[in-house]
Amino acid sequence: MSSSVPKPRCLQRPFVAPRLHMFGPGPSNVPTRILQAGAQPIIGHMHPEMFEIMDDIKSGIQYAFQTRNSMTFAVSGTGHTAMECALVNAVEPGESVLAAVNGIWGERATNVAERIGARVNTIAAPPGGTFILQEIEQALSRHRPMVFFVVHGESSTGVLQPLEGIGDLCRKYKCLLLVDSVASMGGTPLYMDKLGIDILYTGSQKVLNAPPGTAPISFSQRACQKALNRKTKPVSFSLDLTWLANYWGCDGAPARMYHHTGPVSAFYSLRESLAVLSEEGLENSWERHRTAAEYFHNGLESMGLKLYVKDKNARLPTVTTIVAPLGYDCYEIRSYLMKTHNLEISGGLGPSFGLVLRVGLMGCNSSKANVDMVLRALKDALEHCHRSKM
Amino acid sequence: MSSSVPKPRCLQRPFVAPRLHMFGPGPSNVPTRILQAGAQPIIGHMHPEMFEIMDDIKSGIQYAFQTRNSMTFAVSGTGHTAMECALVNAVEPGESVLAAVNGIWGERATNVAERIGARVNTIAAPPGGTFILQEIEQALSRHRPMVFFVVHGESSTGVLQPLEGIGDLCRKYKCLLLVDSVASMGGTPLYMDKLGIDILYTGSQKVLNAPPGTAPISFSQRACQKALNRKTKPVSFSLDLTWLANYWGCDGAPARMYHHTGPVSAFYSLRESLAVLSEEGLENSWERHRTAAEYFHNGLESMGLKLYVKDKNARLPTVTTIVAPLGYDCYEIRSYLMKTHNLEISGGLGPSFGLVLRVGLMGCNSSKANVDMVLRALKDALEHCHRSKM
Numbered sequence: 001m002s003s004s005v006p007k008p009r010c011l012q013r014p015f016v017a018p019r020l021h022m023f024g025p026g027p028s029n030v031p032t033r034i035l036q037a038g039a040q041p042i043i044g045h046m047h048p049e050m051f052e053i054m055d056d057i058k059s060g061i062q063y064a065f066q067t068r069n070s071m072t073f074a075v076s077g078t079g080h081t082a083m084e085c086a087l088v089n090a091v092e093p094g095e096s097v098l099a100a101v102n103g104i105w106g107e108r109a110t111n112v113a114e115r116i117g118a119r120v121n122t123i124a125a126p127p128g129g130t131f132i133l134q135e136i137e138q139a140l141s142r143h144r145p146m147v148f149f150v151v152h153g154e155s156s157t158g159v160l161q162p163l164e165g166i167g168d169l170c171r172k173y174k175c176l177l178l179v180d181s182v183a184s185m186g187g188t189p190l191y192m193d194k195l196g197i198d199i200l201y202t203g204s205q206k207v208l209n210a211p212p213g214t215a216p217i218s219f220s221q222r223a224c225q226k227a228l229n230r231k232t233k234p235v236s237f238s239l240d241l242t243w244l245a246n247y248w249g250c251d252g253a254p255a256r257m258y259h260h261t262g263p264v265s266a267f268y269s270l271r272e273s274l275a276v277l278s279e280e281g282l283e284n285s286w287e288r289h290r291t292a293a294e295y296f297h298n299g300l301e302s303m304g305l306k307l308y309v310k311d312k313n314a315r316l317p318t319v320t321t322i323v324a325p326l327g328y329d330c331y332e333i334r335s336y337l338m339k340t341h342n343l344e345i346s347g348g349l350g351p352s353f354g355l356v357l358r359v360g361l362m363g364c365n366s367s368k369a370n371v372d373m374v375l376r377a378l379k380d381a382l383e384h385c386h387r388s389k390m
Numbered sequence: 391m392s393s394s395v396p397k398p399r400c401l402q403r404p405f406v407a408p409r410l411h412m413f414g415p416g417p418s419n420v421p422t423r424i425l426q427a428g429a430q431p432i433i434g435h436m437h438p439e440m441f442e443i444m445d446d447i448k449s450g451i452q453y454a455f456q457t458r459n460s461m462t463f464a465v466s467g468t469g470h471t472a473m474e475c476a477l478v479n480a481v482e483p484g485e486s487v488l489a490a491v492n493g494i495w496g497e498r499a500t501n502v503a504e505r506i507g508a509r510v511n512t513i514a515a516p517p518g519g520t521f522i523l524q525e526i527e528q529a530l531s532r533h534r535p536m537v538f539f540v541v542h543g544e545s546s547t548g549v550l551q552p553l554e555g556i557g558d559l560c561r562k563y564k565c566l567l568l569v570d571s572v573a574s575m576g577g578t579p580l581y582m583d584k585l586g587i588d589i590l591y592t593g594s595q596k597v598l599n600a601p602p603g604t605a606p607i608s609f610s611q612r613a614c615q616k617a618l619n620r621k622t623k624p625v626s627f628s629l630d631l632t633w634l635a636n637y638w639g640c641d642g643a644p645a646r647m648y649h650h651t652g653p654v655s656a657f658y659s660l661r662e663s664l665a666v667l668s669e670e671g672l673e674n675s676w677e678r679h680r681t682a683a684e685y686f687h688n689g690l691e692s693m694g695l696k697l698y699v700k701d702k703n704a705r706l707p708t709v710t711t712i713v714a715p716l717g718y719d720c721y722e723i724r725s726y727l728m729k730t731h732n733l734e735i736s737g738g739l740g741p742s743f744g745l746v747l748r749v750g751l752m753g754c755n756s757s758k759a760n761v762d763m764v765l766r767a768l769k770d771a772l773e774h775c776h777r778s779k780m
Contacts, residue, residue: 004584005456008449011665015446015658017430018439027654030432038655039429040407042420042601044734049408056405059398066395076603077467080628080650112627194394205651211432213466213603213653235625237502238470258739260470261595263603264417265428266656268405275401344434349648 020338023374024346025155025183025319025360027205027212030269034210034276038269045262053271054248054262060274061216064185064208064282065200067192071241072218073248074270076263079182079203081239082215084112086178086199088234089219089227089241090147093117098145098175100124100131102161103154104350105180113149116235121145127157127351128321130314133165140173146226147176147199153184156349158309158321158358160188167196176223182206185216186277187289187318187362198223204266207285207318209363210273213266276364289366293317296361296371303379308356318366321348321356327387330357333378336385341377410728413764414736415545415573415709415750417595417602420659424600424666428659435652443661444638444652450664451606454575454598454672455590457582461631462608463638464660465591466653469572471629472591472605474502476568478624479609479617479631480537480589483507488535488565490514490521492551493544494740495570503539506625511535517547517741518711520704523555530563536616537566543574546739548699548711548748550578557586566613572596575606576667577679577708577752588613594656597675597708599753600663603656667753679756683707686751686761693769698746708756711738711746717777720747723768726775731767 022029043049054073061072075082087109091097097113099106102125113120121143125131131150140148148170152161163179170177176198181190185200186207192200198220205212219227219241227241234240238260245251247259277285297307297315300322308321324330330347334357337343346358361370412419433439444463451462465472477499481487487503489496492515503510511533515521521540530538538560542551553569560567566588571580575590576597582590588610595602609617609631617631624630628650635641637649667675687697687705690712698711714720720737724747727733736748751760 004581005453005458007668007671008446008453010446010449011661011668015427015430015443015661017433017658019431020433022432022434024434027432027434027651030655035429035431035655037405039425040405041409041425042412042417042595043407043410044412044414044417045602047734053405056398056400060401063395063398068395077471077628078651078653081467084626084628108627115623115625115627191394203651205432211653211655212435212651213656233505235505236474237498237505238467238474261417261468261593261602263468263601263653263656265420265425265601265659266603266653268407269655271401271405278397278401281397344437 019342021343021373023359023361023365024344025358026203026362028209028360028362028365030209030211031364034269034272037272038211038265040268042264045264046256046258050264051249051256053267057267057271057274058248060271060278061218063278064216064274065192065218066190066194067218069218069220071224071245071250073244073250074267075215075217076260077215078212079201079215080108082201082217083109083180084236085217085239086201087113088116088236088239090176090178090199090223091116091118092230092232094119096121096143096145098123098139098143098148100150102129102131102159103127103151103156105151105154105156106149107350109149128159128309130159130161133169136166137169140169140175144173145175147178149178152179152181152190153316153318155183155316155319157352158316158319159314160184160316163195171196176226183319184316186285187366189286192218204270204273207363208273208277210269211266213263214270289317292361292366292368292371293320295368296320299371299375303375308352318362319358319360321352321358324355324357325382328382328385332385333357333381336381337377340380343377409732411733411763413749413751413755414734415748416593416752418599418750418752418755420599420601421754424659424662427662428601428655430658432654435654436646436648440654441639441646443657447657447661447664448638450661450668451608453668454606454664455582455608456580456584457608459608459610461614461635461640463634463640464657465605465607466650467605468602469591469593469605472607473499473570474626475607475629476589476591477503478506478626478629480566480568480613481506481508482620482622484509486511486533486535488513488529488533488538490540492519492521492549493517493541493546495541495544495546496539497740499539518549518699520549520551523559526556527559530559530565534563535565537568539568542569542571542580543706543708545573545709547742548706548709549704550574550706553585561586566616573709574706576675577756579676582608594660594663597753598663598667600659601656603653604660679707682751682756682758682761683710685758686710689761689765693765698742708752709748709750711742711748714745714747715772718772718775722775723747723771726771727767730770733767
């Protein structure tokens, strides 16, 4: 046999990535320091140096999540994979999941849980809104779920869900509290243990400023008790907590067995991103995001723009949703910003599709200087983009 | 609330990766050119430039696999994830899978298929052995599976499975042919279309010399026909072919929808690795691996070492299994090589555990110079390591 599919010409062009201001809801810009950490030479996924890096990552996540859970590690995948990892391990077919849906992530969790055979009930809040303890308790009492899923930072709508008190309710109703903090972790206070969160995950490409592809996750003792004493095997071998726990040295076993080949370079950059967060300190990072967001929101309102989330306390400091400016085509605004300012902002997603512009200022991107840049660019766009008569 | 989990000290140390000769069964060394491609600035997972990169990757995989399948893309995960992606999409609960087991990968596929509710039958060959058409046909005729799984390069035993004729048998018995080429692709002739392979996958970290974390995969029209006309949804949202096909522009739809955030940096490096393979040319790469392996195997036998795979034609040119030298402790040999020569080789895995040393010379590592280096180092190890009286 001879080669019959010819060499592709497109691969002869060298690829040079454009330098952009990544001010959408993620991925955010990755500092050179973190990119270069990821470009270090490859070592083996089972080398002692690798296990040390994984131990460092574990410590970094424990700090970032404010947890002492030993079952803490990074999933080899994005936030979506972490969501699947949580549900696939915590829920057996036929068991009940309650999902709080006020944006796309609640919808996705519902989709994921249904696929693995869970009975899923939902409580809904209008996009831009949050859930109060009373309605959560009513739903827990009515559905008696095994897992309650809620999103801390709903990046599709720009909403920050208060978590205080939910952990106690979940204990009262004997259910596990599963929280998605992909868009919030590192940008706003979050104390896994104190809040009684049983499973928490985030993504690498938001406040952590690492490339997408790894997802920190942590399981409480209650969650482990459930996940490690199942009647059925989790449907996914790759995401099986028993195997992952051993690979990450979380199970106390004397030796780590080969499970899968971890993404070595991505673990290098994740470690570096956790080192950066640790250097600044969580409280400083939270405060920096809070200050920049407040400054940004004031600036937007001064320009006559409206914020999509009415309640000031429910505004996510990492991702801001701006009501689509009347008379403008949001797509034109975004294209103009990219073309003229090399600046990415995003449109709506899921329930906010067509209704908002989304600006993410996360990790190193969250600064007064960047807020000023976005405000100037937006002003410029509103002056130059086409506006229909109203 | 105040921060109660303190900053981890371990993250204060900068991490510097050691420079090693990665001559185990993978990950292999990553050339600076590919590492630096992965360190380019991040762009968005839905940017036009990203879709262009993904299209380039698709073309590169079509060339590397020698296929014209439009359903060709990279899974955001390792070879294991690709294995799950194949089975999760092609098989519905209750359907039958036949797995050829002559090493760890057949065992893993069995495990994965059972978890998703498939009825799994196996045919077994002793470790180091291959399957002949007659026994495959007998099993196909007896079990009438929906999918037949076979490993092209069984890296746990160093075996290359001939694939000629299996595609025809699978057509005769109306089953899909699923082939794992993680350890073989690029290092030995493999023509997906001509061989009638319905689903083929590999990993980024072997012959392609990219960091671990992405996995090229391709589905034939027959495979798509089955996978896209299921009665049940695949258990995994992340791996759902309908969504992935759209994200990768394989479904002919006018627009790509957000599915998950692809690992941008890993796609950069995968693209570069495919460009490198394309520059050299598949036939040249195959010939280089063949020549280096033959030279290596002769050298080993000249030293008095024995190859684990008796049949010369069944020896994988990428991963060589050497019978554990009599009287030596394999672990000591490997430690000595790492300590004294910064050189990784591996021990056995699964059925070959404790029985062999495994040496991988893949992609850029497959050269006469590297063979000489390994032979010298092995000789040195056998001279210096402890040998028990026999």
